[in-house]
Amino acid sequence: MFQNIPKPILNRMRLLEEIDRQDRIDGTPHIQRLRQIPPETGKFIALLAATAPPGQYVEIGTSAGYSTLWLALACRLTQRRITTFEILDAKAELARDTFRLTGVSDVVDFVCGDVRDHLSGYKDIAFCFIDGLSEVYSECYETVVPNLVPGGILVADNAVSHEHELRSMLENALNDPRVDALIVPICKGELVCRKI
Numbered sequence: 001m002f003q004n005i006p007k008p009i010l011n012r013m014r015l016l017e018e019i020d021r022q023d024r025i026d027g028t029p030h031i032q033r034l035r036q037i038p039p040e041t042g043k044f045i046a047l048l049a050a051t052a053p054p055g056q057y058v059e060i061g062t063s064a065g066y067s068t069l070w071l072a073l074a075c076r077l078t079q080r081r082i083t084t085f086e087i088l089d090a091k092a093e094l095a096r097d098t099f100r101l102t103g104v105s106d107v108v109d110f111v112c113g114d115v116r117d118h119l120s121g122y123k124d125i126a127f128c129f130i131d132g133l134s135e136v137y138s139e140c141y142e143t144v145v146p147n148l149v150p151g152g153i154l155v156a157d158n159a160v161s162h163e164h165e166l167r168s169m170l171e172n173a174l175n176d177p178r179v180d181a182l183i184v185p186i187c188k189g190e191l192v193c194r195k196i
């Protein structure tokens with residue numbers, strides 16, 4: 001999956017990594033920054049997504065589509081599709097560029113809007129990646145978990161970096177009898193849940 005990343009995807013990943021790196025040092029306002037996951041987290045979620053059982057893949061928080069590209073690699077392996085949600089128009093434009101330039105529309109469906117207006121319509125979820133604002137994590141978690149298929153996987157980013165803001169959601173997940181859950185301390189910390 002990672003040895004032969006298609007050139008258009010690899011080139012776009014490298015460009016977005018460079019923009020994200022610059023964002024973090026040049027004073028770009030928080031709302032405009034891509035705030036994307038690092039490559040190690042991308043590999044981690046793609047590995048998990050590639051092991052997910054049959055069902056839909058969902059991503060909350062597209063930004064410019066960097067994490068979606070990693071998940072698209074897994075989708076091509078498993079022959080699934082991913083639906084990804086982004087609320088901001090400016091980011092949505094970047095994400096559309098990313099998906100057009102990399103040719104991933106065979107596996108990626110993009111929705112521009114507030115994920116909370118759409119998420120309850122997604123059933124039989126096999127894999128979900130939550131990487132939006134901290135405020136939406138709890139609501140998204142509670143909407144997704146009942147709709148995860150047995151063995152379905154939910155990953156939430158920032159479980160260590162934003163531990164304080166996410167504490168009640170994290171405690172809820174770690175004590176949730178519907179899932180096996182733990183926090184994996186790589187990069188910003190990933191909450192990983194598997195539906196029982």
Ligand SMILES: C[S@@+](CC[C@H](N)C(=O)[O-])C[C@H]1O[C@@H](n2cnc3c(N)ncnc32)[C@H](O)[C@@H]1O
Nearest residue numbers: 036037061063066067086087114115131132133
């Ligand atoms: C941390 S960034 C996502 C980074 C992306 N996952 C990546 O690694 O490339 C969070 C994104 O979630 C979006 N977002 C926040 N609240 C949202 C909502 N309610 N619905 C959809 N997108 C939302 C933000 O606009 C922002 O672009």
